[in-house]
Amino acid sequence: MTLAEYKLTDCADCPIRHRAVCARCESDELEALDAIKYYRSYEAGQAVIWSGDQMNFVGSVVSGIATLTQTMEDGRTQMVGLLLPSDFVGRPGRAGAAYNVVATTDVVMCCFRKKPFEDLLAKTPHIAHRLLEMTLDELDAAREWMLVLGRKTAREKIASLLSIIARRDASLSTDPSSGAVSFDLKLTREAMADYLGLTLETVSRQISALKKAGVISLEGKRHVTVPDMRRLIEEAGDDSDGGLVG
């Protein structure tokens, strides 16, 4: 892949993911990246990596959605991050994976063997810098989510999740006249529950409640339309614009 192609794809499958950075990239750096790069696909439901396993690559999601979860021995699980296209996976400098990574839809990842990637990182400061930026973003997202988990009601939690997905989902469409936003919910009620620290029954009930209140409307079980985003954000109890997903 050439420099031009990296630009073309807006670096969705480059671990540095950001056009501004790549514009600065030297082409020999890109060639170095190419040399250690490979693609992998995972089917919906398939595990990318288990917590504790040796993780010999890093990479980023090209398409599909994956989840980052932690589980207790008794089976209680908490999602700690949602990986959308262009999100980075892996921790340079760490031997093992800290979480389970599971594909919830079919997923394609762009991977780099870890050792060579780390070598590259040591040699090219602005890749390291970009990675720091991304990690800080994830940290912000994680901390925002701590507020959601610790202090919001079930209804606010649902509204928060829908806001975040609406904001990030690339496939969202906005009706220019009404301003209505709609998108496909690519998570099951159970996955939402795991993200929000709720049970799937409560998720279902609160979605029904938001529907009844006219904050959202549904076509089928998974296609959501938000007639007025401000209303949804208000339901989320949002102090701010919110962050992105981890």
Place this chain on the structure above:
Amino acid sequence: MTLAEYKLTDCADCPIRHRAVCARCESDELEALDAIKYYRSYEAGQAVIWSGDQMNFVGSVVSGIATLTQTMEDGRTQMVGLLLPSDFVGRPGRAGAAYNVVATTDVVMCCFRKKPFEDLLAKTPHIAHRLLEMTLDELDAAREWMLVLGRKTAREKIASLLSIIARRDASLSTDPSSGAVSFDLKLTREAMADYLGLTLETVSRQISALKKAGVISLEGKRHVTVPDMRRLIEEAGDDSDGGLVG
């Protein structure tokens, strides 16, 4: 301050905080750090920075404890990080603070004006690398805390918090014969509640319950003794050793 002094203090007040890194430091880098460094003290209860404010420095805690909190308009607050000595504060590359930082005890911080620090960061790759490491640690801690907030019971939450403090608190003392660990709790019940997503009454009740069960014992309200750490960890429902605080 000289290289020797940085080593002497184990870099507690160096933003890079780790002896192994500093051993690699070139002395001119340290001089560059010295040139932009200054100290600041805060009294217990005083705010270091408010969310949204311009933040023109980064730094690390030398002594005392500070908290990172987020607040909703209606006053609900959630602590998103606990800053113990040697923890880093601030986000290179970001203009404003994302959280409130408040000193809970008297605090001394070692600060660096942000711009010069960022310049230094750009020039010295291994400082950047160390910062990435630290940010990844914080991310792990935040995600571990998401499991606590989302899925643990009040009792498990308290046990988790006590485990973490016992593990990290430098002033902890271990009785070599019995293996009992004891430490001073430097947070009010309310601060604990804000960290755990509970009310202060529930915190109080659960601490009493753990005391009655013999998992911990108290002298006064704040000095905690843990006769058997394994027991406490078991109460925390801990799948793993756990992380550190953010």
Place this chain on the structure above:
DNA sequence: TTTCGGCTTTGACACAGATCAACCAGAGGC
């Protein structure tokens, strides 16, 4: 077409933790 299994909804009820309220203990200040 029927059947099946995964996902979702809905209801009845239980319970952990919130809320409201009273009281207690220790540290200053006077």
Place this chain on the structure above:
DNA sequence: GCCTCTGGTTGATCTGTGTCAAAGCCGAAA
């Protein structure tokens, strides 16, 4: 000595969410 203030404990009650159970929906397989 007493007063007051902050932080902590404990009790009674309420409620949001979990739990258990039943039934509905819909796409895929047979």
